[in-house]
Amino acid sequence: MLIHVLTIFPRMFDSPLGESIIGRALARGLVRVETVDIRNYCLDKHRCVDDYPFGGGAGMVMKPEPIFRAVEHVCSQTQDGKRVILLSPAGKVLTQSLVHDLAKERHLVLICGHYEGVDDRVRQHLVTDEISIGDYVLTGGELPAMVIIDAVVRLIPGVLGDAHSVSEESFAGGLLEYPHYTRPRDFRGMTVPEVLLSGNHRLIRQWRRKQSLYRTLRNRPELLDKAQLDEEDRRLVALLEEEAGQGL
Numbered sequence: 001m002l003i004h005v006l007t008i009f010p011r012m013f014d015s016p017l018g019e020s021i022i023g024r025a026l027a028r029g030l031v032r033v034e035t036v037d038i039r040n041y042c043l044d045k046h047r048c049v050d051d052y053p054f055g056g057g058a059g060m061v062m063k064p065e066p067i068f069r070a071v072e073h074v075c076s077q078t079q080d081g082k083r084v085i086l087l088s089p090a091g092k093v094l095t096q097s098l099v100h101d102l103a104k105e106r107h108l109v110l111i112c113g114h115y116e117g118v119d120d121r122v123r124q125h126l127v128t129d130e131i132s133i134g135d136y137v138l139t140g141g142e143l144p145a146m147v148i149i150d151a152v153v154r155l156i157p158g159v160l161g162d163a164h165s166v167s168e169e170s171f172a173g174g175l176l177e178y179p180h181y182t183r184p185r186d187f188r189g190m191t192v193p194e195v196l197l198s199g200n201h202r203l204i205r206q207w208r209r210k211q212s213l214y215r216t217l218r219n220r221p222e223l224l225d226k227a228q229l230d231e232e233d234r235r236l237v238a239l240l241e242e243e244a245g246q247g248l
Helices: 020-027 064-075 096-103 120-125 142-153 201-219 221-225 231-245
Strands: 002-007 032-037 082-093 107-112 129-132
Touching: 002 064, 002 142, 020 142, 032 064, 064 082, 064 107, 064 120, 082 096, 082 120, 082 142, 096 142, 107 142, 129 142, 201 221, 201 231
Parallel strands: 002 032, 002 107, 082 107, 082 129
Antiparallel strands: none
16 A cells, blocks of 8 residues: 655654554555655745635635645556545544545545645545544644554554454444453452453353443443444343443
């Protein structure tokens, strides 16, 4: 996979892209990430990327020319199909389902907005997707771009050491993940649930499924409406809701 990140602050990506799982994936050639300085595509000698908004108002707006030129340049480097993504609080909220969809692509182009946003002609005529990482406002699109890169790259085959890790994570089946424990067995009087030490894999699977349902019901109940639940799951949810109503 090839990922181009269009930004006016390319150095922000140096450390995040060089560490941990992402850094190892880049070193092994499983993915290529290139940052592109939008200022290099400006037409004026001052490399100005913003201007005052027509109609008045506070703040500045990113100009269309350098963004169009930058996108056209990076897209000309490959014949693969591409997704041109504008990071914006007005976009579709990023979900694990959307991450899986993006991970199937060969070429992603991420546009990091700034100031009051980008000239709307970029959104109307250039981008294929507009994505937000949540209902809040950041100073720019760089951090959301890093989030998308991290979420997508870890789904590329070979990036994670254990392929089963992805299938058991939160949101994989529409639910939050079950609790995890490791050594020591007893830490300051806080002990690991006995079922996890039993060696009975059937009971462990049942315990983990119940905990996953409980955690989702407690923290993100809206996810249950779309989760992949069987009859036993629904019975457990009803029981957990009853217990919660009794203050248990």
